[in-house]
Amino acid sequence: MKTEFCKIYLKRLGRTWLCVGVTADGTIRFTTFSKKNAEEALGSGVKTLKPREKPVKAGRVPNEVEKVFRLMGEACRGQEVRRLPPLTWSRLKPFTRKVLEAAFQIPRGYVTSYGHMAEVLGVPRAARAVGLALALNPFPLLIPCHRVIRGDLTLGGYSLGVEIKAEILRREGVGFERAGGILKVKPEYYLSCEKLREKVEKRIQGF
Incomplete structure (x- = not known):
């Protein structure tokens, strides 16, 4: 080897x-x-x-x-990454790449769910697989895996901790509320499946 x-x-x-x-x-x-x-x-x-x-x-x-x-x-600082540098996609499994490319299309100031991502990618029962693919994201910040949360509007996981995830989202303009002491994203910042599908149809760009 x-x-x-x-x-x-x-x-x-x-x-x-x-x-x-x-x-x-x-x-x-x-x-x-x-x-x-x-x-x-x-x-x-x-x-x-x-x-x-x-x-x-x-x-x-x-x-x-x-x-x-x-x-x-x-x-x-919460700014949008509009164009990507040349990334080493070849080291990733095809499904992981599809998930990350879809995550890149989620706009600043919004979030979506693992379930919505799975549905848009044509695998509606694969929300867990989507979550695992995002957990393997080798390009955090450039590929905004932090913009994907649970369907109940709680934050879900993040490799550096949910506090960091919340901090980045706040800087991007996402609003939060507490329900029963649990931190949740306000519904108005939650991207619908239809809106996400529109975004995912765009092609990923390079420098």
Whole structure:
């Protein structure tokens, strides 16, 4: 099995550590972040790699990676990522890619459910599989998996914790309320299945 090297870049943005992995052909292998430290950001990225992939610490940050850091920083502040850099889609299973491409079409300021995602993708009983695919998202912030929640309007899971998920959504303009002490998204920010289907019909874009 031939070893494939993945260059690792780290950058601190205020209190947030950003990490980007880049393959030999220049595509983005992963993007991760941490509110705690560089080690957590790095660890989250490295665990997405396949056994044949070896992480290597890179030197100077090239312009292409600086662009990715800028996009991640904008996403942390609640801004929309309108165009994606070249991502390493080939490392993902076809279904996972379909789910992530659909998640990319969810607009800033709105959320949808795992069930709606499954229905739009033509697998209405696969809400759990959608959730698992989103949990494997190697491009958080760029692919907004945080915009997918449970059908009861509670937040569901997130790799960095529901507090971070809620914080990002608030910065994007999503409103919340508490029902019986449980944090929920207000219904007016919940994207209907029909609206989601319209968005998913768009094609994913690159730089």
